[in-house]
Amino acid sequence: MTSMLAMHRFKLTGLLMTANTGLLLHLLAGEIKPVADWDWLDIAGEGGSALLLLTWLGLLLKSRPAGYVTNLLFMGLACLFFSLFMDTVDEFVALPDAVTWDGWLESGPMPIGFILMTLGIFHWHQEQLAINEQMRNRERVFREHRQFDKLTPLGDANYLRAQLQLTLADAAAQQQPVSLIMLDMNAFSRVNREYGYAEGDRLLQVLTQLMLLNLRTHDLLCRLAGDRFVIILPHTGERQAQILAEELEQAVRSLAYKSRAQGERLELSASVVALMARDEDPATLLERMNITMARAKQNLTVRYG
Numbered sequence: 410m411t412s413m414l415a416m417h418r419f420k421l422t423g424l425l426m427t428a429n430t431g432l433l434l435h436l437l438a439g440e441i442k443p444v445a446d447w448d449w450l451d452i453a454g455e456g457g458s459a460l461l462l463l464t465w466l467g468l469l470l471k472s473r474p475a476g477y478v479t480n481l482l483f484m485g486l487a488c489l490f491f492s493l494f495m496d497t498v499d500e501f502v503a504l505p506d507a508v509t510w511d512g513w514l515e516s517g518p519m520p521i522g523f524i525l526m527t528l529g530i531f532h533w534h535q536e537q538l539a540i541n542e543q544m545r546n547r548e549r550v551f552r553e554h555r556q557f558d559k560l561t562p563l564g565d566a567n568y569l570r571a572q573l574q575l576t577l578a579d580a581a582a583q584q585q586p587v588s589l590i591m592l593d594m595n596a597f598s599r600v601n602r603e604y605g606y607a608e609g610d611r612l613l614q615v616l617t618q619l620m621l622l623n624l625r626t627h628d629l630l631c632r633l634a635g636d637r638f639v640i641i642l643p644h645t646g647e648r649q650a651q652i653l654a655e656e657l658e659q660a661v662r663s664l665a666y667k668s669r670a671q672g673e674r675l676e677l678s679a680s681v682v683a684l685m686a687r688d689e690d691p692a693t694l695l696e697r698m699n700i701t702m703a704r705a706k707q708n709l710t711v712r713y714g
């Protein structure tokens with residue numbers, strides 16, 4: 410409360426002084442009416458409204474940051490308050506007939522107050538639109554953050570599907586090819602079993618870095634689940650995707666990853682398959698990818714037992 414008063418001290422002092430000046434002018438020029446002449450209904454109506462306007466002023470200053478819009482609203486409310494205050498004072502003080510300025514004090518600030526209030530509310534509306542836009546952006550970022558895997562931290566399966574949908578739509582519009590690569594580590598569960606889950610986690614992080622180093626800037630790597638990753642390759646035909654897939658497979662095989670505990674090298678390999686998107690939705694494309702991967706894994710088992 411004290412900080413609010415301090416922040417708006419000039420405005421509040423100005424209002425207090427203006428209201429006092431109006432009161433003083435009335436007292437100097439006129440005489441206090443006998444109580445019998447007081448119109449209680451007018452006093453309650455005009456005085457009550459003036460008090461309510463003071464409450465609005467307090468709430469406004471308490472809830473809004475200082476600035477242009479607040480100043481407009483304050484000035485508007487202050488004018489309305491002054492008009493009603495003068496109206497209320499008029500109920501207690503009788504002025505000679507020759508005095509005409511009291512009418513100006515009562516009615517003059519009223520339209521100015523309404524104009525200032527209208528301007529203030531208009532700018533408040535503009536300000537609110539800008540805030541809404543910012544909130545929407547923040548919410549979008551927050552929602553997207555929830556779609557990121559904490560360990561790697563790549564986009565997760567939901568993020569992948571959303572991005573795939575966008576990329577496929579873009580590709581269709583531009584008549585450009587899109588390809589996908591799926592990489593699944595072989596015998597990853599053995600790493601967890603023999604070296605512990607924490608070592609498995611560390612390996613997944615290293616593999617992520619390794620893949621990112623091997624990709625182009627516009628490729629998007631996501632973690633589908635566990636040790637399975639998918640890369641979206643915009644503007645890429647199947648042949649180029651195959652080359653990238655082979656490079657990734659080679660990179661994993663050549664990785665001289667050492668366990669944290671004993672520092673021994675782990676023999677690593679990955680199954681990597683590449684496909685070019687046809688005229689299909691993300692779910693169908695991912696399904697086709699999973700089937701291709703399952704076949705590649707099956708061949709691996711048949712070959713090495």
Ligand SMILES: Nc1nc2c(ncn2[C@@H]2O[C@H](COP(=O)(O)OP(=O)(O)OP(=O)(O)O)[C@@H](O)[C@H]2O)c(=O)[nH]1
Nearest residue numbers: 593594595596597598599601606609610635636706
């Ligand atoms: N450390 C770690 N392990 C995970 C995580 N998510 C899944 N896994 C493990 O990854 C393994 C995946 O098992 P599988 O799908 O059978 O994979 P795999 O052992 O590589 O078998 P193949 O793919 O058939 O060669 C399981 O042991 C999961 O517990 C994770 O975030 N961290």
